[in-house]
Amino acid sequence: MITRRNLLISAPVAAGLLLPGAQLLAAPGLVTGETRIMPRQGKGPRVVICGGGWGGMTAARHVKEQIPDADVILIERNPVFWSCPMSNKWLIDVVDTDFLLHDMLAPARAYGYRLLNAEVTGFERDKKLVRTSQGGIDYDYLILSGGIRNAYDAWFGEDQASAEYTRQHFPSAYIPNAEHVALKRKMQEFKGGTIVMTLPPPPHRCPPSPYERACVMAWHFKTNKIPAKIIILDPKPKIGPIGEGYRAAFEELYPDIITHVPNAKIKEVDPYNKRIMTEAGDFDFDDAVLMPPHQAADMVWWADLIGKDAEGRPTGWADMDARMYTANSDENVFIVGDSMGMISDQFGHYPKSGHVANAIAHIVARNLAQRVSGQEVVPELPDNLCYMLVNGDPREAIAVQFTYALAQDGKVHQTQIDIDVRTPDLLAEDFVWIEGKFNDFLA
Ligand SMILES: Cc1cc2nc3c(=O)[nH]c(=O)nc-3n(C[C@H](O)[C@H](O)[C@H](O)COP(=O)(O)OP(=O)(O)OC[C@H]3O[C@@H](n4cnc5c(N)ncnc54)[C@H](O)[C@@H]3O)c2cc1C
Incomplete structure (x- = not known):
């Protein structure tokens, strides 16, 4: 019998299993270095997105919407989408498991991109090739949104x-x-x-x-x-x-x-x-x-796109253009979400949030469409907003808001507004915020 408790325990633990209907393109044991999968569809450019979290799912929908003839492929290791935003509230049952856990095939079908449940295992950027546990996939443009890794070392x-x-x-x-x-x-x-x-x-x-x-x-x-x-x-x-x-x-x-x-x-x-x-x-x-x-996801290291500090040590984060979101060493690779590197010496990094990942993915989709159609690329800046629950009864939250502007020195500047007085209204706003985001990239 499936009880709420069974569901709670079994679903995320099942990471690595394929959902019914997901594409299993080759038995992992049969994959060789030369195996190529997912033949191209259509005449448009091939955009491969690695990592189907907040940034990657947003990018997949909006790249396909902005460039309808593009062949968009989203590669994600987990069979289901799990939202870290709201997961603290889930710890005390403010939301249930179904609120956080979502089918990834439905948005792929609804928005017309292809989903591959596979592990990204490496890159051959000179050949414009992504290596996965299922085989190699070539690309014209690559978007990396693998989130973070835990640097236990x-x-x-x-x-x-x-x-x-x-x-x-x-x-x-x-x-x-x-x-x-x-x-x-x-x-x-x-x-x-x-x-x-x-x-x-x-x-x-x-x-x-x-x-x-x-x-x-x-x-x-x-x-x-x-x-x-x-x-x-x-x-x-x-x-x-x-x-x-x-x-x-x-x-x-x-x-x-x-x-x-x-x-x-x-x-x-x-x-x-x-x-x-x-x-x-x-x-x-x-x-x-x-x-x-925390550091940028493994995939950014495997793509050899990690920045170096003045002493030549790895910064741990992507080496990227702060306005175009492309890798400094490869303009066909975009970095979205938490893996992103330093933006400005005024504040360092954009907050590593779902809100920013979603905003940057929107901008990258627009910029890529401009590039593909030969228009001038218009750089844009994100914003950020986070609501945090501090009390369970009554349920009260606080919040923080960040805005960004291009200063006269040509650098991005940040303004931070803390909303320190806890209120139930801020929690209500949080639900409006997350529904808006989920509606943007889930289906
Ligand atoms: C407890 C908690 C609370 C949070 N609350 C908020 C909040 O209230 N508001 C907010 O805006 N943000 C919040 N965040 C932050 C938010 O979760 C992240 O900033 C956001 O998920 C970043 O998006 P991303 O796409 O960079 O990474 P992710 O959403 O983590 O997506 C990365 C995806 O890449 C996949 N992946 C990684 N490596 C591979 C590989 N080799 N092969 C295949 N797939 C791979 C992962 O499985 C994952 O699905 C919270 C985070 C936590 C942990």
Whole structure:
């Protein structure tokens, strides 16, 4: 019998299985270096999009809409779409699993692009070829929207066993995969004690959301009278963004549960003995949400498109044109979403949010259409908006808004507005926001 609980556990865990009707083009064992799949359709350019999350699904729909004769192929490793936005609210059942989990074939059918459930495994950019677990696919234009990877090597170097142990026992749940389900169950089964939450150093995915996660977990423990403490180890000197709103929530709603520790840069993580050494002191824990540093998705590294700093070390993020969103070394490759590199020395990176991924994917679709039709490419800037739940009863949220403008120095400048006063209205706005986004790229 399929119960709500079965569904909750089985669906994301099924990542890697094909949905009925999805294209299985070759048995993985039979794929050779020379295998080519997906013959071209139509006379238009071939646009291959790697990664079917917020950025990739938006790009697939809108490239096809902007360039109707294009042969658009979206490659995604997961059989279903899982939305990280709203997933903190799902931890305390503000939304159910069906709200976050979506069929990917329906939008492909509705908007006329092709979906391939496969792992992107590499690139031969000189041949304009993407390698996948199903075979090679050639392209005219490539859009990379693979999101982020967890850089456990910053903590453990070559010691992969410790990285794997950490991922399994103290999942970060910051990428669309089964870790979200593991985290929810862990939270529901926690009987009491100290939970440590490490925040990645900036730039990282969705800067305000780790604090939101701490709030919803604290609300769960408070409501269910579970004697839990949450220690947030923050490498930054203060909470941000929406620092005042979060500070008020921590102090007024969860004074006995949440402790925020600033300047807690990680020195060493010992997952086996449940101990973390930081520049702000050492911490023992009973359980933990260990978020390592974030970097651009593996696919950007495999495409050899990672930037280098002044000392020649990898920046961890794509080396790209801040206005055109193309790779600096390859104008036929666009980078969309969280993998994007530095935009401006005024503020660094765009916030790594679903809102920005969606906005950039729209812009890239328009710019690509301009290019293909021989028009002048008009550079555009995104905006950003994020709503964060801080209280479960009454349900109240805070928010942050960013706008961007081109300054006289030719650089992109950022304006940030924190909305620190928690209200139910902001949560209502959040639902309007996400419905609008889902309607934009799901079907
Ligand atoms: C808890 C949480 C809360 C958040 N809340 C918000 C919010 O309220 N508002 C907001 O705007 N943003 C929010 N975000 C951030 C948002 O989820 C990301 O910024 C957004 O998903 C980025 O889009 P993307 O396309 O770059 O990456 P993703 O959406 O992660 O998509 C990347 C896709 O690429 C696929 N992929 C990666 N590598 C491969 C490969 N080798 N082969 C095939 N497929 C591959 C992945 O499976 C994934 O589906 C939140 C994030 C988290 C974790």
